[in-house]
Amino acid sequence: MSFANNAVKYPVSIEAKDVMITFNQKMLFCADRLSFSQGDVIYLQGDNGSGKSTLMKLLAGLLSPTKGQIESHGFLPTPWWRTQSLLGKAVYLHQHPYLFEGSVKYNLTYALAQRSLSSEQRKKRISQAIHMSQLTDLLNHHASDLSGGERQRLAIARAWIAQPKLLMLDEPISNMDKHSQSLVLAMINQLKQDGTGLLISSHQTCGLTALCHQYWHIKQHTIHTSMHVPTVEEVHQANTTELHYGTTN
Numbered sequence: 001m002s003f004a005n006n007a008v009k010y011p012v013s014i015e016a017k018d019v020m021i022t023f024n025q026k027m028l029f030c031a032d033r034l035s036f037s038q039g040d041v042i043y044l045q046g047d048n049g050s051g052k053s054t055l056m057k058l059l060a061g062l063l064s065p066t067k068g069q070i071e072s073h074g075f076l077p078t079p080w081w082r083t084q085s086l087l088g089k090a091v092y093l094h095q096h097p098y099l100f101e102g103s104v105k106y107n108l109t110y111a112l113a114q115r116s117l118s119s120e121q122r123k124k125r126i127s128q129a130i131h132m133s134q135l136t137d138l139l140n141h142h143a144s145d146l147s148g149g150e151r152q153r154l155a156i157a158r159a160w161i162a163q164p165k166l167l168m169l170d171e172p173i174s175n176m177d178k179h180s181q182s183l184v185l186a187m188i189n190q191l192k193q194d195g196t197g198l199l200i201s202s203h204q205t206c207g208l209t210a211l212c213h214q215y216w217h218i219k220q221h222t223i224h225t226s227m228h229v230p231t232v233e234e235v236h237q238a239n240t241t242e243l244h245y246g247t248t249n
């Protein structure tokens, strides 16, 4: 695996230990140990309401666990003025992504504003993203005028440009037709090649989940981890069994 574009000496990681989260006195989920590192590509699965988005928010530092610790390793020291030390480390891309007020072009160029790249590199990366996401015809459109699928495509193109070390994608291909899905898949695959750690939630087992080599499953309020990612056939088989016989465990 190459970390060429994410030039770091040590891969970064976020670790959760003995975490539990409750809402209104009811436990949503617990987990003994979760480790999300640069280079990992993890498929996160769970029924609606099982807590996939909540887990991503915990790892991004947007929420705190009711019990347990979430630690980051290998990142630059947190600035003194930041009270929540996890914020800004693992980037969380919401399934209904927030876009900046302004054009598609502005959204894509702003992503690189804080990175120390030469203007030549900056231009190259932006034009590559525009090409990969096929947003050329929409560049001057206002981001708020885009369709749901286009918004997601733009948000992923923006993340591709910014190239975070750890990126969590919440249902990145929901709302998308096959063509958009394949564009997004290519961008995510390239992030994977560049060593970005990816945690991807999806309801479908598909080309996207086939990129993953770890599996986190939220089932019965517990997060189970495995190095085996279920195939489309295995998921189909499990669903058919549950439909016929009900869930037994």
Ligand SMILES: Nc1ncnc2c1ncn2[C@@H]1O[C@H](COP(=O)(O)OP(=O)(O)OP(=O)(O)O)[C@@H](O)[C@H]1O
Pocket (backbone or CB within 6 Å): 023, 024, 028, 046, 047, 048, 049, 050, 051, 052, 053, 054, 055
């Ligand atoms: N801040 C909160 N306060 C109270 N309950 C919350 C809060 N955030 C989430 N929940 C509840 O926690 C449960 C899990 O929500 P979450 O969005 O994490 O599930 P999910 O697995 O991502 O669902 P989906 O697949 O439908 O997107 C839901 O029942 C939700 O209503």
